[in-house]
Amino acid sequence: MPDLFSPIQLGAIAAPNRILMAPLTRGRADRDAVPTPIMADYYAQRAGAGLIISEATGISRQGLGWPFAPGLWTDAQVAAWRPVTEALHAAGGRIVAQLWHMGRQVHSSVTGEQPVSASATISPGHVHTYEGRQPYEQARALDLDELPGILDSYARATENALAAGFDGVQIHAANGYLIDQFLRDGSNHRTDRYGGSVENRIRLLDEVTQRVVAIAGADRTGVRLSPNGESQGVDDSAPEAVFVPAARRLSELGIAFLELREPGPDGTFGRSDAPKLSPAIRKVFDGPLVVNSDFFTRDAAQAALDSGVADAVSFGRAFLANPDLPVRLRSGAPLNEGNVKTWYSQGPEGYIDYPALAEQEAA
Incomplete structure (x- = not known):
């Protein structure tokens, strides 16, 4: 049975351990x-992860509404990502x-435009904007003739990611965002070939994945x-009937890895x-298969591997304040406490100023 510190092959990417860094929005772009x-x-400090999955990165202006989050649709964005991937690679890391x-x-x-979705729905609660928290707005349903453009945006972002030096990409089809809005019947009320049956609701995920794989x-x-x-207000009346066929289709396409975010009843986020x-x-x-959500200890992560379900574990919040998380997990050293107030702020505080274990021991 492998342990957390055993190497694993994730498609073409040779990961030296099974401690992955989950995608973490930080809001440090312009x-x-x-x-x-x-x-x-920031990323170079965390190069000890088996693989880093970057913070969620927009494929288009239409699809990116989080303040100060990065994108991959312009030449300027690609050029600015290159020093990031170069620094990470120079430190021995891997990143998608x-x-x-x-x-x-x-x-x-x-x-600058009305939100789009599978159907004309609205999210509950409030959204984070440059002007503070505001109520979500009514989305409009994407027309059939707009969907090829969505696929083109994923294709262009994939090309740009490779040009920027990333080792690959991960399609974000989770957490109530666009592809998830198509997958689940709580947000997908369409009656065309992208709605209704499970096969139809999986179609956008399938088509996006095929374009990216190509x-x-x-x-x-x-x-x-x-x-x-x-x-985020997105749910399904029979999730197993949707996600098992979706995973089967992704397996047929031969993707490098599948990550599952599965919070439990005692989740903290x-x-x-x-x-x-x-x-x-x-x-x-x-x-x-990579599992994620509320992993903070070596024992909990190892138990996921021992169960036979998971091949690796992606840690999220534990990596925020612990750039050398794999070192701390291996040695049993205590973890730094994170500062929630600086999760999404700008500047270095709470971002690149958390000490590594070696620094603390030398102090």
Whole structure:
């Protein structure tokens, strides 16, 4: 049975350990979604992860509504990402770009247009904007003739990610964003070939993955799903009936890895009483399966591997304050406490100033 520190092959990417860094939005780009120099320091500090999945990165202005999040649709963004990937590689790390279209989870004050989704729906609660928290806006349903453009945006972002030096990409199809809005019947009320049946609701995920695979190769393409329970107002009446066939199709496409975000009833950043679907997905997905959500200790992560369900574990918040997390997990050293107030702020505080264990021991 492998342990957390055993190497694993994730498609074409040879990961030296099974401690992956989950995608973590940090808000350190500029208003044009261009990465800033301190992002190179941030990622290089965390090069000890088996693989880093980048913060969610917009494929288009339409799809990126989070203030100060980065993008991959302009030449300036590509050029600014290159020093980040170069610094990470120089430190011995590996990184894939997570490709993001937020769908209805954006606000027109950020994107300059009405949100789009599978159907004309609205998210509950409030959205983060440059002007503070604002109520979500009514989304409009994407027309059939607009969907080829969405696919083109994913294709262009994939090309740009490779040009920027990323080792591959991950398609963000989780957490209530655009592809997830198509997958689940709580947000997809369409009556055309993208709605209704499970086969139809999986279609956009299938088509996006095929376009990305055609450019990056299946061995450099990952996907993230969140199959159990509601996420940002998006839910399904029979999730197993949707996500097991979706995982089976991704297995047929031969993707490098599948990551599942599955919060439990005691989660600290999202909770769900719905049963985890990773055991059922394990039966139909033949590639490496990565589990995520509320992993903070070596024992909990190792138990996920020992169960036979997971091949690797992606840690999120633990990596925020612990750039050398794999070292700390191996030695049993205590973890730094993170500062929630600086999760999404700009500048170096709470971003690149957390000490590594060696620094603390030398002090």
